[in-house]
Amino acid sequence: MSFSVTEPSKGTKWLAGALVIGYACITLVPLLWIIATGFKSPTDSIAYPPVVVFEPTLEGYVNLFTERTRATPDMLEAAGEPQTWYDEIVRERGTVISGPSRYGERFLNSVIIGFGSTFLCMVLGTMAAYAFSRFKVPLKDDLLFFILSTRMMPPIAVAIPIFLMFRNLGLNDTHLGMILLYTAVNLSLSVWLLKGFIDEIPIEYEEAALIDGYTRFQAFYKVVLPQAATGIASTAIFCLIFAWNEYAFAVLLTSGTAQTAPPFIPTIIGTSGKDWPAVAAGATIFLVPVMVFTILLRKHLLRGITFGAVRK
Amino acid sequence: MTLSPMETAAAKTPAPLAKRIRGLSDRTIAWIFVAPTIFLLLAVNIFPLIWTIRLSFTNFRVNRPNNDVEWVGLRNYQRILSDPDVWNTMQATAHFLIWTITLQVLIGFALAFLINKKFKGNDMWTTIIVFPMMLSPAVVGNFWTFLYQPQIGLFNYVIAFFTGADPASFSMIGDVHLAPWAIVIADTWMWTPFVMLICLAGLRSIPDSIYEAAECDRASKWRQFWTITIPMALPFLMLAVLFRGIENFKMFDLVVQLTGGGPGNTTTLTSIDLKREAFEKWRTGYSSAYAVILFVTVFGLASIYVKALNKVKER
Numbered sequence: 001m002s003f004s005v006t007e008p009s010k011g012t013k014w015l016a017g018a019l020v021i022g023y024a025c026i027t028l029v030p031l032l033w034i035i036a037t038g039f040k041s042p043t044d045s046i047a048y049p050p051v052v053v054f055e056p057t058l059e060g061y062v063n064l065f066t067e068r069t070r071a072t073p074d075m076l077e078a079a080g081e082p083q084t085w086y087d088e089i090v091r092e093r094g095t096v097i098s099g100p101s102r103y104g105e106r107f108l109n110s111v112i113i114g115f116g117s118t119f120l121c122m123v124l125g126t127m128a129a130y131a132f133s134r135f136k137v138p139l140k141d142d143l144l145f146f147i148l149s150t151r152m153m154p155p156i157a158v159a160i161p162i163f164l165m166f167r168n169l170g171l172n173d174t175h176l177g178m179i180l181l182y183t184a185v186n187l188s189l190s191v192w193l194l195k196g197f198i199d200e201i202p203i204e205y206e207e208a209a210l211i212d213g214y215t216r217f218q219a220f221y222k223v224v225l226p227q228a229a230t231g232i233a234s235t236a237i238f239c240l241i242f243a244w245n246e247y248a249f250a251v252l253l254t255s256g257t258a259q260t261a262p263p264f265i266p267t268i269i270g271t272s273g274k275d276w277p278a279v280a281a282g283a284t285i286f287l288v289p290v291m292v293f294t295i296l297l298r299k300h301l302l303r304g305i306t307f308g309a310v311r312k
Numbered sequence: 313m314t315l316s317p318m319e320t321a322a323a324k325t326p327a328p329l330a331k332r333i334r335g336l337s338d339r340t341i342a343w344i345f346v347a348p349t350i351f352l353l354l355a356v357n358i359f360p361l362i363w364t365i366r367l368s369f370t371n372f373r374v375n376r377p378n379n380d381v382e383w384v385g386l387r388n389y390q391r392i393l394s395d396p397d398v399w400n401t402m403q404a405t406a407h408f409l410i411w412t413i414t415l416q417v418l419i420g421f422a423l424a425f426l427i428n429k430k431f432k433g434n435d436m437w438t439t440i441i442v443f444p445m446m447l448s449p450a451v452v453g454n455f456w457t458f459l460y461q462p463q464i465g466l467f468n469y470v471i472a473f474f475t476g477a478d479p480a481s482f483s484m485i486g487d488v489h490l491a492p493w494a495i496v497i498a499d500t501w502m503w504t505p506f507v508m509l510i511c512l513a514g515l516r517s518i519p520d521s522i523y524e525a526a527e528c529d530r531a532s533k534w535r536q537f538w539t540i541t542i543p544m545a546l547p548f549l550m551l552a553v554l555f556r557g558i559e560n561f562k563m564f565d566l567v568v569q570l571t572g573g574g575p576g577n578t579t580t581l582t583s584i585d586l587k588r589e590a591f592e593k594w595r596t597g598y599s600s601a602y603a604v605i606l607f608v609t610v611f612g613l614a615s616i617y618v619k620a621l622n623k624v625k626e627r
Contacts, residue, residue, distance in 0.1 A: 008429045008430065012429055013429050013430065013431040013432075014431070016426040016427070016429035016431050017426075017429075017431035017432065017433070017434070017437075019426050020423060020426050020427055020431070020434070020437050020441075021437055023419075023423060023441065024437050024440045024441050027440075027441055027443075027444060027501060027504075027505075028440065028443070029466070030444075030452075030455070030456070030459060030466075030501065031443060031444065031447075033455075033459065033466055034455050037458070046464045047464070048463055048464050048469075048479075049469055050464070050466050050469050124348050124349045124352065125349070127344075127345040127346075127348070127349070128345055128346050128348075128349035128350075130345060131341070131342040131343075131345035131346045132346070135338050135339070135341070135342035135345075136338075136339075136342070137342050137346060143346070143350065146353070147349070147353060149611070150353055150357040151558075152558055152607070152610050152611060152614060153357065153361070153562075153607055153610075154561070154562040154564070154582075154583050154586070154603070154606055154607070154610070155562065155564065155583075156564060156583045156586045156587050156590065156603070157364065157586065157603035157604075157606055157607055158356075158357065158360050158361065158364070158603075159590070159591075160360075160364060160367070160374075160590050160596060160599060160600055160603065161359075161360035161361075161363040161364050161367070161600075162356065162360050163374075163591075164363070164374065165359075165360065165363075180352070180356065181356060183352065184352050184353060184355075184356035184357065185356075187349055187352065187353060188353075191349060216338065216341050217341075241446060244448065245447065245448035245449065245450075245451075247448065247449065247450035247564070247565035247569075248564045248565055248583075251450075252587075252591060261451075262448050262450040262451055262565075263450070265450075265451050265454065266450065266451070266454035266569055276458055279454070279455070279458075280455065280458075283451050283452075283454075283455055286448065286451055287447050287448065287451065287452075290446050290447055290448075291443055291446070291447075293446075294439065294442060294443060294446045295439060298435070298438075298439045298442075301442060301509060302509045302510065302512075302513050305445075305506060305509065305510075305555075306510060306551065306555065309551060310510055310513045310548065310551065
């Protein structure tokens with residue numbers, strides 16, 4: 001066994017591990033609380049002292065996806081026996097389902113706008129990053145800095161003219177408008193990250209391909225793209241997460257057809273006061289995919305959050 | 313930021329080789345590849361910015377499109393800079409910035425230092441700690457209002473449990489003195505992992521050989537920490553502060569969901585104030601001037617800071 005003076009002792013490791021795990025557990029509490037609240041009944045969710053052990057129910061999820069109206073006993077009788085398990089849950093509260101809620105639409109909007117802008121951003125970003133990485137572009141450093149500086153603007157500051165511009169072009173509250181906007185917001189990230197990834201691919205591969213008679217486009221398509229696949233995938237996930245989480249533009253520029261989930265979830269209210277289980281259910285469905293993506297991204301996290309400035 | 317050194321090597325496609333390639337010249341391809349990006353950024357960033365600057369010299373109001381638009385010169389700027397409410401907002405923002413950055417740097421660095429002791433499973437726990445920062449600030453901020461409820465909120469319950477106070481006796485988001493701290497706590501919970509990740513990269517970049525040399529010289533661990541660890545990790549720490557500074561100066565989503573700027577104006581950060589002026593009072597010209605002032609402030613402070621950062625790196 002080799003002995004190193006820099007290797008921490010067993011006791012140090014144990015203590016460090018205990019402190020970090022302690023912090024991780026505390027930091028997880030709010031997230032676990034969101035997930036747990038989603039499965040609580042309204043009474044359990046506002047119980048004092050807060051309950052940790054409870055009988056799980058899907059009422060929050062049913063309330064999240066449905067609109068309900070209060071029903072008189074006559075109406076309940078006229079409606080007959082509850083047909084499904086979710087009918088049964090709302091009947092117990094003396095209500096009947098009057099239709100689906102808006103959550104489904106809003107979630108779908110988030111998916112369409114998130115994936116649409118990510119796709120567009122990756123197409124434009126990969127091309128620009130490749131050009132910046134491989135060719136002599138005039139004013140390269142200035143252009144790259146310009147691309148980065150677009151991130152320094154507070155979203156609310158650009159929102160005023162964008163709001164006016166979108167209104168004139170008829171893009172307010174449309175999917176296309178939001179896709180273009182999020183693409184522009186994320187381009188700085190994707191160009192900077194992808195340039196880093198493409199820089200790491202040895203230029204000799206392409207030179208070999210060019211000598212073999214490939215055109216530039218073929219070399220880009222058949223040599224560079226496959227080599228950069230991991231980088232492109234992780235950049236795409238970062239763009240998706242940013243578009244997914246974005247709130248400021250969404251709340252200012254969308255209100256109906258193209259509204260995404262983040263401005264919608266806080267507006268969920270129940271029949272009597274805030275329906276926290278339904279809010280928590282909506283948040284859970286919205287947040288859990290991001291946690292899964294975070295696990296997939298763990299090797300590239302640092303790069304992504306620092307625009308490629310720090311690499312491991 | 314000029315932190316990627318590999319670009320020089322990449323630009324050297326041999327010219328004779330390029331000539332032999334069928335099809336378009338490299339220069340044309342470069343332009344075809346870069347143009348769409350630049351065009352979109354000009355349309356969605358620069359064009360609006362110029363428009364904002366133009367509007368900032370007028371008394372235009374979006375909700376009254378038929379009013380005559382008058383050129384008012386610098387009057388909007390004068391009114392903003394002499395408005396005590398704006399300075400209160402700036403103070404609230406400064407309080408928020410200073411405390412979030414201080415807490416996040418202290419906790420984030422401590423966590424990175426501990427994780428760097430390479431205990432078993434440190435990768436897994438790092439990923440778990442990172443979760444909060446990847447989530448939607450608006451959705452999470454909205455849920456924090458639930459945790460902060462007097463009586464039924466989990467946060468109040470835990471504080472009451474440890475201090476013996478009545479959980480219904482204080483309201484984190486309703487109390488003028490507590491609300492500024494409520495947003496600091498939520499932001500610190502969310503963004504400490506960010507600082508931690510950058511610090512961790514900094515600590516991992518320090519070669520073992522330096523510590524080994526210090527050990528041979530019988531330098532104490534305490535001394536090693538202050539003369540090796542801190543100076544070598546400093547550029548990374550400063551980078552983390554830069555990122556957090558810019559992000560929190562722009563802060564909108566988390567705080568607007570948590571407190572909505574209240575109670576009173578105690579948590580009205582600049583972005584929230586700007587949103588009210590622009591989209592609730594519809595004072596478009598005035599708020600455009602406000603936006604320009606904010607942008608100049610961020611850009612100016614960031615440039616000065618980046619200069620300092622480069623100096624530290626050169627040392």
